Amino acid sequence: MSSPDLHEAPFAALDLSSDSEHSTPQSDNETLSRRERKAQFRLNKHRTDAYAAFLRSENLQSTAHLFDPRPRKTLCIINLGLGAAGCATSSRLEQVFSAFAGFERVVLKHNKPFSFARFRSGDEAKVAYDAVHEKPCDVFGGKLLFIEYLTHVQFARLADHEPQSSQVLDESRGLFYVPDFITKSEEQMIMQSIRDDEERELRMRGIQNDAQSDKWFKIQDRFVKHYGHSFDYHTKHVGDASLAASLELPAWIRPYIERIRSAVPSYTCQPDQLTIQRYPPGSGIAFHADSHTAFTDTLVIVSLGTPVQMDFRKPGADCFTSVDLQPRSLVLMTGEARYGWEHAIRIRRSDLIDGTVRKRCERWSLTLRTISQSLECLCSYSALCDSNDAMVRDLRTRKHAKTQITQGSV
Numbered sequence: 001m002s003s004p005d006l007h008e009a010p011f012a013a014l015d016l017s018s019d020s021e022h023s024t025p026q027s028d029n030e031t032l033s034r035r036e037r038k039a040q041f042r043l044n045k046h047r048t049d050a051y052a053a054f055l056r057s058e059n060l061q062s063t064a065h066l067f068d069p070r071p072r073k074t075l076c077i078i079n080l081g082l083g084a085a086g087c088a089t090s091s092r093l094e095q096v097f098s099a100f101a102g103f104e105r106v107v108l109k110h111n112k113p114f115s116f117a118r119f120r121s122g123d124e125a126k127v128a129y130d131a132v133h134e135k136p137c138d139v140f141g142g143k144l145l146f147i148e149y150l151t152h153v154q155f156a157r158l159a160d161h162e163p164q165s166s167q168v169l170d171e172s173r174g175l176f177y178v179p180d181f182i183t184k185s186e187e188q189m190i191m192q193s194i195r196d197d198e199e200r201e202l203r204m205r206g207i208q209n210d211a212q213s214d215k216w217f218k219i220q221d222r223f224v225k226h227y228g229h230s231f232d233y234h235t236k237h238v239g240d241a242s243l244a245a246s247l248e249l250p251a252w253i254r255p256y257i258e259r260i261r262s263a264v265p266s267y268t269c270q271p272d273q274l275t276i277q278r279y280p281p282g283s284g285i286a287f288h289a290d291s292h293t294a295f296t297d298t299l300v301i302v303s304l305g306t307p308v309q310m311d312f313r314k315p316g317a318d319c320f321t322s323v324d325l326q327p328r329s330l331v332l333m334t335g336e337a338r339y340g341w342e343h344a345i346r347i348r349r350s351d352l353i354d355g356t357v358r359k360r361c362e363r364w365s366l367t368l369r370t371i372s373q374s375l376e377c378l379c380s381y382s383a384l385c386d387s388n389d390a391m392v393r394d395l396r397t398r399k400h401a402k403t404q405i406t407q408g409s410v
Helices: 026-031 034-057 090-097 122-132 152-160 184-204 251-263 335-339 390-409
Strands: 074-077 103-108 115-119 147-150 175-178 217-219 222-227 273-279 285-288 298-304 308-314 319-325 330-334 342-345 350-353 356-359 363-369
Touching: 074 122, 074 152, 090 103, 090 115, 090 122, 103 390, 115 122, 115 152, 122 147, 147 152, 184 251, 184 298, 184 363, 251 330, 251 363, 308 350, 330 335
Parallel strands: none
Antiparallel strands: 074 115, 074 147, 103 115, 175 330, 217 222, 222 273, 273 363, 285 342, 298 330, 298 363, 308 319, 308 342, 350 356
16 A cells, blocks of 8 residues: 555645645744754654554545544544553543533544544634644643544544445334324324413413413424423433423323334333424424433334425444435334434425425424433444533433432431
8 A cells, every 4th residue: 555645634744845834834944943943843743643643544545524624523633542552541531621611522442543522512622622732741741632623424434434334224223114103183183282281381370372381492493392301402411300391291192102112013112201393494403313321222203294304324434315204104213223323304495305396394293212211322333422421421420329329318
């Protein structure tokens, strides 16, 4: 194999004659002292060696289109990997990044010379980048760390790449689609039950019926309402109980839970969380995988109102497919479809189905999930999994402490 072409990379030619932003211009070199020139030479050499090792590990000739110049949630530490590949451990890497606001988790992969640090936002990641990039790191004995930004898809490709993965997403991979799961009359009954629940809540609060319950929340351009447990869209985890319309599932949903078991015999969950979503025309939801630690291994979605195209992607394998969700249909995700694929409804006012443009109208959905009691996930999809997030580990610690106190008082 030919040697990696460093001159094609966005960090550009790393030799001192390059006019790359990472190099010192000749005019600047002339003004540097001998000690400063030696320090600059060492920096350039460390950088060249670090990126060359990264390219070799991934069998790449260039990092063109791999890194992002804009601040992103995920940082790639180019020259710090697990064990012999870089002497890093999760705990030591967390010592470096957990001091910064918005830190979520670190990800290390066996036999790779690089690692990742994930933050809540690109702005928060930028603060860490500015403080750590190309600076001596005390935690690692003064080693210079070289850092790049990654988009979510780029992160998944590096962390969970599956070059031979099939693009087929079907029942064998955990995606079940059941058309006509409910009848038109049942659909109308469900919609009426949602309106009745709304009016009941308003009467209890002494509010006129033309108002809207304060248990509906606007998330971007769609509206959501939770039963059993709420969901916090900031932490991406189970939310405060006061935000749920009720701590119990509504009675009208229960007969359909038994029907799910008939339609998909492998479904054995006891769902205790329901989210109702109303999608006005043109609204949607970004690609995401539901929290691996907030919910157990099966998600169920029932579509109401009008059809919409749902897209699925497996970011670590460049796989993409779509399913046309018809009114009254059911989608069930488990296993690989649940943990390794993301799903989305694109924000647009029409879908192109079999060459025909179909305008969108208002759509409703019912999502049934089961709250995870363990707050653990052992999947292999590290870019999508939140099991190692600092917040989730803190939740586990507090839950364990509460359990110990409860057991001690018995």
